[in-house]
Amino acid sequence: MILASTALIVTGGFVFSFKEVGGKSFEKETSFEADSIEEVEINNESWDIEFKNTKSKKITIEVEGKQKDKKKDPVTIKNDGKKIEMNQKDQKGILEGFSFGKKGTIYISIPKNEIDTITLNNSFGDIKMKDVATKNIVISNDSGAEKIEGLSADKGKFTSKDGEFSLKDSSLKALTVASTTGDNYITSVTSPKMKVTSTEGEVTIKNSKEGESLFVETKSGDIAVSYQEAPTSLMLTANSHSSDITVKLNSFKKKKDTEQSKEGIIGDAANKLEVLSKEGTIKIN
Incomplete structure (x- = not known):
């Protein structure tokens, strides 16, 4: 009985650790008037990026993923005058060397021919883009x-x-x-x-x-x-x-x-x- 109890505690400990490493859900959505923006810059470490066209006159950014560090957002978005700057940085966990599924996705909806420049610096995430005009x-x-x-x-x-x-x-x-x-x-x-x-x-x-x-x-x-x-x-x-x-x-x-x-x-x-x-x-x- 003692051995069985110990095994349960150890197994439970591992399950708990995995949940902590995965982090809590992180969701964010924000919009900007497209006629006031000339450039969108994204600096991405490992999340997937999806660009698509929108009939709206607004640039909409939606973020869905995991947050490991409660004090820091994994994705930050800044609007500096006529430029939107987005940064995604991986947050360190206890078992950083292991991967447990997709970390997150950034969705960017852009009206056609409203933005002068799109810049993306990507490390490891997959990139999808459909019907974008710039x-x-x-x-x-x-x-x-x-x-x-x-x-x-x-x-x-x-x-x-x-x-x-x-x-x-x-x-x-x-x-x-x-x-x-x-x-x-x-x-x-x-x-x-x-x-x-x-x-x-x-x-x-x-x-x-x-x-x-x-x-x-x-x-x-x-x-x-x-x-x-x-x-x-x-x-x-x-x-x-x-x-x-x-x-x-x-x-x-x-x-x-x-x-x-x-x-x-x-x-x-x-x-x-x-x-x-x-x-x-x-x-x-």
């Missing part, structure tokens, strides 16, 4: 997955150390994507100026529209570029040390054709496509 968007990501759909912007810059990047059904006047480790998938995106670079990871660009300049480079990763409609005026350069390059484009006139390099033009070559890979296959169609 002038400038800058996302710096350490290791979260990024899934963006229906984005409209003048300039978009996305950098990632690790994690999959997906951009779909979007339109940008200038797009820059740079990743260290992680695959990049760009589908049905219109951008006259696009630059995609990766150290380790494949790059897939589907249903692309012919633009002024498309540059794709990987050090170790396959590259695939496909056009929604056949280009009519293009200068193409493709180089790969893997000796595996395939180009299937209508009216493509080859100027150079080797295992590691293919160059040529379509029409009067007003636009440019340059694809480079040190260790990876290249397919263009």
Whole structure:
């Protein structure tokens, strides 16, 4: 009986500890008049971030998660003149090295074309975005997955150390994507100026529209570029040390054709496509 009682106390102690580590529920909601805000900046450590469009004239931020430290909020929101700054920092617990499910999510609803700049500095949380329209968007990501759909912007810059990047059904006047480790998938995106670079990871660009300049480079990763409609005026350069390059484009006139390099033009070559890979296959169609 004594041994059984001791086991119960120990087990109960562990259950109690786990509950304390998980923390209490934390919820927060606040709104701002969109016409008075020019920039939204988010500095996020590990919570998930979800952006979406709203028909309201207000920017609404909703936070749902866990709070470990009763004296400090895990998410703080400041309004400094024409800028909203949001900071999410992880709070230390007894068993910080263990993970017990999702820590929290930040939901941001933004009216279309009301905000000049969206800046997100993300460490480990996943990022979702749908039907957002802004002038400038800058996302710096350490290791979260990024899934963006229906984005409209003048300039978009996305950098990632690790994690999959997906951009779909979007339109940008200038797009820059740079990743260290992680695959990049760009589908049905219109951008006259696009630059995609990766150290380790494949790059897939589907249903692309012919633009002024498309540059794709990987050090170790396959590259695939496909056009929604056949280009009519293009200068193409493709180089790969893997000796595996395939180009299937209508009216493509080859100027150079080797295992590691293919160059040529379509029409009067007003636009440019340059694809480079040190260790990876290249397919263009």
